[in-house]
Amino acid sequence: MQSSSKKFSERFIEGLLLISSSITSLTVVLIVLFLFKEGLGLFSHSAIEEGNVIAVNKNNQVSVLSGEQLKNIFDQKIVNWKELGGSNDSIILFRLEDISNYYSDEQIGENFEHLPECISKLNDSISGIISFFPDKYWTKDFKGKKIEFDPITMKEVFAGKEWFPTAHPAAQLGIAPLLLGTLWVSLGAILLALPLGLASAVYLSEIANKKVRSILKPLIELLAGIPSVVYGFFGLVVIVPLIQQLFNLPVGETGLAGSIILGIMALPTIITISEDAMNTTPRAMKEASLALGASKWQTIYKIVIPYSISGITAAAILGIGRAIGETMAVLMVTGNAAIIPHSLLEPVRTIPATIAAELGEAPAGGLHYKALFALGCILFVITLIINLIVEFISSRKKYQNS
Amino acid sequence: MKLPDENKLEKLKKRRQRIAFIILGTIGYSIVAILISILTFIIVKGISVISWDFLTSMPEEGMTKGGIFPAILGSFYLVTGSIIVAFPIGIMAAIYMNEYVKHGTAKKIIKQMTNNLAGVPSIVFGLFGMALFVNKLGFGDSIIAGSFTLGLLILPIIIRTTEEALKSVDDTFRQASIGLGASKWQTTKNVVLPIAFPKIITGMILSIGRVSGETAPILFTVAAYFLPRLPHSIFDQAMALPYHLYVLATSGTNISESRPMAYGTALVLVVIVLFTNLLANALRKYFSNKVKM
Amino acid sequence: MIKLETINANVYYGASHALKNISMQLESNTVTALIGPSGCGKSTYLRLFNRMNDLIENIRIEGEILIDGKNIYQKGTNVDSLRKSTGMIFQKPNPFPKSIFENVAYGLRVNGINDAAFIQERVETSIQQVALWDEVKDKLKKSAFELSGGQQQRLCIARALAIQPSIILMDEPTSALDPISTSKIEELMYELKAKYTIVIVTHNMQQAARVSDKTAFFYLGELIEYSQTKELFTNPKIEKTQNYITGRFG
Numbered sequence: 001m002q003s004s005s006k007k008f009s010e011r012f013i014e015g016l017l018l019i020s021s022s023i024t025s026l027t028v029v030l031i032v033l034f035l036f037k038e039g040l041g042l043f044s045h046s047a048i049e050e051g052n053v054i055a056v057n058k059n060n061q062v063s064v065l066s067g068e069q070l071k072n073i074f075d076q077k078i079v080n081w082k083e084l085g086g087s088n089d090s091i092i093l094f095r096l097e098d099i100s101n102y103y104s105d106e107q108i109g110e111n112f113e114h115l116p117e118c119i120s121k122l123n124d125s126i127s128g129i130i131s132f133f134p135d136k137y138w139t140k141d142f143k144g145k146k147i148e149f150d151p152i153t154m155k156e157v158f159a160g161k162e163w164f165p166t167a168h169p170a171a172q173l174g175i176a177p178l179l180l181g182t183l184w185v186s187l188g189a190i191l192l193a194l195p196l197g198l199a200s201a202v203y204l205s206e207i208a209n210k211k212v213r214s215i216l217k218p219l220i221e222l223l224a225g226i227p228s229v230v231y232g233f234f235g236l237v238v239i240v241p242l243i244q245q246l247f248n249l250p251v252g253e254t255g256l257a258g259s260i261i262l263g264i265m266a267l268p269t270i271i272t273i274s275e276d277a278m279n280t281t282p283r284a285m286k287e288a289s290l291a292l293g294a295s296k297w298q299t300i301y302k303i304v305i306p307y308s309i310s311g312i313t314a315a316a317i318l319g320i321g322r323a324i325g326e327t328m329a330v331l332m333v334t335g336n337a338a339i340i341p342h343s344l345l346e347p348v349r350t351i352p353a354t355i356a357a358e359l360g361e362a363p364a365g366g367l368h369y370k371a372l373f374a375l376g377c378i379l380f381v382i383t384l385i386i387n388l389i390v391e392f393i394s395s396r397k398k399y400q401n402s
Numbered sequence: 403m404k405l406p407d408e409n410k411l412e413k414l415k416k417r418r419q420r421i422a423f424i425i426l427g428t429i430g431y432s433i434v435a436i437l438i439s440i441l442t443f444i445i446v447k448g449i450s451v452i453s454w455d456f457l458t459s460m461p462e463e464g465m466t467k468g469g470i471f472p473a474i475l476g477s478f479y480l481v482t483g484s485i486i487v488a489f490p491i492g493i494m495a496a497i498y499m500n501e502y503v504k505h506g507t508a509k510k511i512i513k514q515m516t517n518n519l520a521g522v523p524s525i526v527f528g529l530f531g532m533a534l535f536v537n538k539l540g541f542g543d544s545i546i547a548g549s550f551t552l553g554l555l556i557l558p559i560i561i562r563t564t565e566e567a568l569k570s571v572d573d574t575f576r577q578a579s580i581g582l583g584a585s586k587w588q589t590t591k592n593v594v595l596p597i598a599f600p601k602i603i604t605g606m607i608l609s610i611g612r613v614s615g616e617t618a619p620i621l622f623t624v625a626a627y628f629l630p631r632l633p634h635s636i637f638d639q640a641m642a643l644p645y646h647l648y649v650l651a652t653s654g655t656n657i658s659e660s661r662p663m664a665y666g667t668a669l670v671l672v673v674i675v676l677f678t679n680l681l682a683n684a685l686r687k688y689f690s691n692k693v694k695m
Numbered sequence: 696m697i698k699l700e701t702i703n704a705n706v707y708y709g710a711s712h713a714l715k716n717i718s719m720q721l722e723s724n725t726v727t728a729l730i731g732p733s734g735c736g737k738s739t740y741l742r743l744f745n746r747m748n749d750l751i752e753n754i755r756i757e758g759e760i761l762i763d764g765k766n767i768y769q770k771g772t773n774v775d776s777l778r779k780s781t782g783m784i785f786q787k788p789n790p791f792p793k794s795i796f797e798n799v800a801y802g803l804r805v806n807g808i809n810d811a812a813f814i815q816e817r818v819e820t821s822i823q824q825v826a827l828w829d830e831v832k833d834k835l836k837k838s839a840f841e842l843s844g845g846q847q848q849r850l851c852i853a854r855a856l857a858i859q860p861s862i863i864l865m866d867e868p869t870s871a872l873d874p875i876s877t878s879k880i881e882e883l884m885y886e887l888k889a890k891y892t893i894v895i896v897t898h899n900m901q902q903a904a905r906v907s908d909k910t911a912f913f914y915l916g917e918l919i920e921y922s923q924t925k926e927l928f929t930n931p932k933i934e935k936t937q938n939y940i941t942g943r944f945g
Binding site: 009010013014016017018020021022023024025027028030031034035038196197199200202203204207208216218219220221222223225226227228229230231232233234236237238264267268271295296297298300301321324325326327328331332352355356359360364372373376379380383384386387391 | 418423490538615616648679
């Protein structure tokens, strides 16, 4: 009797433990599910602002437009229908606020009750017109043609050069500037942090005596724990003004400021991991090198560094991964201009910073919201790949050792 | 072949080594100096702002005066909440992985997934927390939504440190207990966990430091820009230290006048991290001395 | 001819006295075995001759340690070139994470030799000296980790020979090897002593009896007995030695 109840409670506990250990897996699955459900939803949307219609004269040969074309039309970069495969007719823009150019307040009516009729008439009479208005003014007997929009394509998103999700009439969701901004800032950070971090790790692991190491190592580990928002704040009050003065720039919030702060933040990680890697170099191997008459320095760069190269690589890649995903510090110092950067001395905007800055203003479920989730998907995939690479490198190392 | 002149060569090797060591040492020390100076900067700028009033009163006059009490309290709630979420699950998961399944595909998958979760950027946690807890489960911007999000964020850390703690327990303890007829769970509960306990606690303390500084995950799940009152329940919004610092630094009503407030808040955050680290280190030392005796 | 000599050598690790007043003369072109229970100081003694002990923090070395009559702990001694004149073989084979060829060439390269033809020739003769050439000549570019343990250890000996030392220090060189690899290395030692002075630390008394000309017995940091190997193993003068070699030892 007692043994069977013991068995039951043992089983119950084991079940509980199993459930607990599957929570992380479940979370990853849920993250993928939620992120991709919202993110991929972007591609069933059209670029036109929700609740609005684009209409043209019914004789117009053009019946389908892309988001980018629509934007260029309203930016007056495209001024003639023949550029879009239509007849030679100049394009006449009509936004709702332009109505007063055509009709008086009386004609529209006190409560806009004649407004649909007025818009309909305009579309009927002007052959080159393209009008943008809320779909509640679209009536059954509308004397014009509604323009159809294809859903947003992968190409528009990945190759698009402009990120302006709240643009009228068509949101621009090109992520190239964000992707490039993220890469520039992260690469800058790693170029800065890797040589410096590696040098410090070599010093700590191979040159400094035990006492110095026992003081510096915990200190560096401690600095890895300082919140990113504090680093961002430091960047904002110290590094940003410094860069502005040093390079005589209009603003100091630049990609460079982001790289420097991210580099500083990546240093503890890089130092700790590569120092650990160097420490695994067998003592006998170092001694063998010294016994052959190699100097300590020769031993370091000919034996220790090659031996620990996979750990160092892992540190570098992990550093990049952290930099790519880092949000707050970057948000605070890079200036967040969504333009394709030409140099690190310009404001740039990264993917995480974009999500952090815009999600609060994006209505849930809308186009903008979905676009930000799509950015989250991209970020998730990038960091997942980076983690898998790091794991692959370190597992290969283990295999080599055994 | 003429061998290189011994003395000349050795001199050259010595000189190269000296130059290399000087460069490496200089870089090493300057890096440490930079890191320390950041810390010092925050401490020096913040120390004059810190006072009892600053820590215990509400923000006033557009957050340019007064204190940061609601942010401290909010962070406290979030730390407590996330630990309640993550701790039992994390420890149980680690026990399962270390004590119950030693090998096999299941363990590999769980390990891989835990590593994957650890690598997810914190802003993605923010997105996920918003989609699941705030919108889908209808918690709204609330302490509970934030606690769950942060809890999931630190779960991999807790699992990892607990696993390490359990691994450090010598197998002979387990064998002795099993040999006396104890079941697996009895062995784990009565023998393994008590021995591993100090290391587990150290892991918990370090994760407190981590949670109290995380900003991105709470942006859209709990954090309030400004709340003129304290939260009423766990379904209420709350202010939090890191987000408050962000607001003060970048989007307050009057950034230059709220700068001292920002320095003070930054210092409080730094002190929390310093304190948790020192405490963890002290505990580590205390327990290891005790074991030696 | 006396190759190596210590006069009143004392070594302290912090507070512990690891070697006590060791005075000993080692002859050239002989194999001298250092035996004794672990922790007796035999490895520490071996490492005096290439100043490998210098790497340990808190170490203090007193007395005179002479190679060819010259005190190698004198100020101004060039440690790197001292180490170049002494080859060292370690307990476990420890090839570098490099190719077989580069392992042997390493000592030449770090000592400033860049002549490819010279290196090629020296690597080849060194590998031949350790009777490894036929086994590796087709895979010189392969990683040294691909060799078996015994091959790796012979490669490490070749690596030490490539810089043409006059002394070879061996610290339990066969303790990680199988009997066949061990006997190959022992044969090698017999051949090498024509050209080199060899000092070997071993915990294996049969090995000491097989390979060495003279044997020194260390116990708790002291040199207890030092004589011709035959003599020491058949007719030890001191009781402690007798107890050790007959296995009656705690």
